[in-house]
Amino acid sequence: MNVKRKYIYFGIAVILAGLVILYLNKHQANKELSFDKLDKNITNEDTFKKSKYPLLAEIPEKNFYVYGINDNTDNYKGIIVRYGNELKKYDIKYMTPMFVLPKLKIVQIGQQEIILCSFNTESGSEVYIEDLYGFYQDSKNFLNIMNFSADNYKKQLNEAINYKLQSDNVLDIIINNKDLYDIDLKNFKDSNWNFEKISYGNNVSFSFDSGINITLGMEAYFTNIVTPQYIGTIKADVVINEDKSFILDNIKVEK
Numbered sequence: 001m002n003v004k005r006k007y008i009y010f011g012i013a014v015i016l017a018g019l020v021i022l023y024l025n026k027h028q029a030n031k032e033l034s035f036d037k038l039d040k041n042i043t044n045e046d047t048f049k050k051s052k053y054p055l056l057a058e059i060p061e062k063n064f065y066v067y068g069i070n071d072n073t074d075n076y077k078g079i080i081v082r083y084g085n086e087l088k089k090y091d092i093k094y095m096t097p098m099f100v101l102p103k104l105k106i107v108q109i110g111q112q113e114i115i116l117c118s119f120n121t122e123s124g125s126e127v128y129i130e131d132l133y134g135f136y137q138d139s140k141n142f143l144n145i146m147n148f149s150a151d152n153y154k155k156q157l158n159e160a161i162n163y164k165l166q167s168d169n170v171l172d173i174i175i176n177n178k179d180l181y182d183i184d185l186k187n188f189k190d191s192n193w194n195f196e197k198i199s200y201g202n203n204v205s206f207s208f209d210s211g212i213n214i215t216l217g218m219e220a221y222f223t224n225i226v227t228p229q230y231i232g233t234i235k236a237d238v239v240i241n242e243d244k245s246f247i248l249d250n251i252k253v254e255k
Helices: 003-034 046-048 150-160
Strands: 057-059 064-067 079-081 084-094 103-110 112-122 128-137 141-149 163-164 171-177 178-184 194-207 215-220 229-240 246-254
Touching: 046 171, 057 103, 064 215, 084 112, 084 128, 084 141, 112 194, 150 215, 150 246, 163 194, 163 215, 171 194, 171 246, 178 229, 178 246, 194 229
Parallel strands: 128 194
Antiparallel strands: 057 064, 064 079, 079 084, 103 112, 112 128, 128 141, 163 171, 171 178, 194 215, 215 229, 229 246
16 A cells, blocks of 8 residues: 555545544434423423523424523523424523523514524623524524624614714714704713713613614713713614624614
8 A cells, every 4th residue: 555545544534533523422412402301391480490401482383492501500601492303502691690581583584584582691780781692594404593792783883873062061962974862961960070971781672572672771971980870772673684684773862
C-alpha cells in the first residue's frame, strides 16, 4: 500500500469515526429526552417544585410544547421544545421567581409557520423584562429558533427616536422625523438634577392580543441621581419579514 492511499484510508476512517460519535451522541440525547419523562399538564407553582421537566406552555393542535428544566434553584434556565416528534434543548432562561408562564402565538409569514414564545427573564421592584423567540421547522422538518434580541430593538429605537430638551424643561421626542411628543420634566427640576438622556429596556413586555406588540418603559437619566426616572411608555408593532428579521413599526409614545 503506497503512502498516499494509506492517508486516504486513514482520512476515511476518521470521518466514519466522527459520524459514529455524532450518531451515538444524538441517540444518547434523544434517549435522555424521552417523551415519558416530560410532564403532561401545564404546571403551577405547586407542581413545578416537584417536576424535573415541567410543562410551561403548549399548542396541542400543533403538537408544540415548551418544558422547563428544573434544577430546584432560582436559575430557571434551560428549556426543551417539542415540535412534532422532535425534542430539542435550548439554553434559554424561561422564568423568574414571579412565576409568569410563557405566552405563545402562531403566525404565518409567507409560507412559513412560526410559533412565537415570550419568556419573562428578569423581574424586580423596578425591572420586568420579557424575551421574544420564534420556533419553526425548516424544509426538512428540523426545528429552528429565532430571537428578537434587546440589542436589535434598542438599535431600531435609537435610530427612530430623537429628543431635545427645551428651555422650559419640556422634552421634545421626535419619532422618525415626523411624530412629535412632549414630555414635561418640570417635576424633576432640581438645581442638582440636569437631564442627560433617555433609555428603554428596564421594562419590556410583548403581547399577542392584537398582532405582535412590544411595550417598553421610557426612562430619563439625570446627573447626581443613580436611578433612572420613569417618564412614559413606548409602544410599537413587531413585524416579522420573510427573511426572519424583526422590525418595529408604528412606534408611539404614551405619557
